[in-house]
Amino acid sequence: MKKILSILVLLLAFTINANAQEKEFKKVDEKVEAKNNLTALNEVIKLDAKLSQDLMGLFEYKYRTLNENLSTERKTELAHIIELKLRATLDAKQMEAIESRQGLLKKLTN
Helix, strand or coil: CHHHHHHHHHHHHHHHHHHHHHHHCCCCCHHHHHHHHHHHHHHHCCCCHHHHHHHHHHHHHHHHHHCCCCCHHHHHHHHHHHHHHHHHHCCHHHHHHHHHCCCHHHHHHC
């Protein structure tokens, strides 16, 4: 009887814990967040229309992927990929301007 009761208590505890973890995740509007990233980037460097459109697509991809409730490792990998794509898209002078602004690169990649 004690074993059945302890199994029931453990099952209940794990169920409550799983539900609590699911409720913490909130999806964001990818277009709004991508526009915020683009605006923050445009304050530091001037972007032409083509580059703005390309970066908007990159940021939308980032938030669309983040809305899938990724693990910590996948989020780190995604941030690294976004940073590499930014470095490939922008020239060295533009990247220096981004890196000189405290926390901007982290905001754009995470």
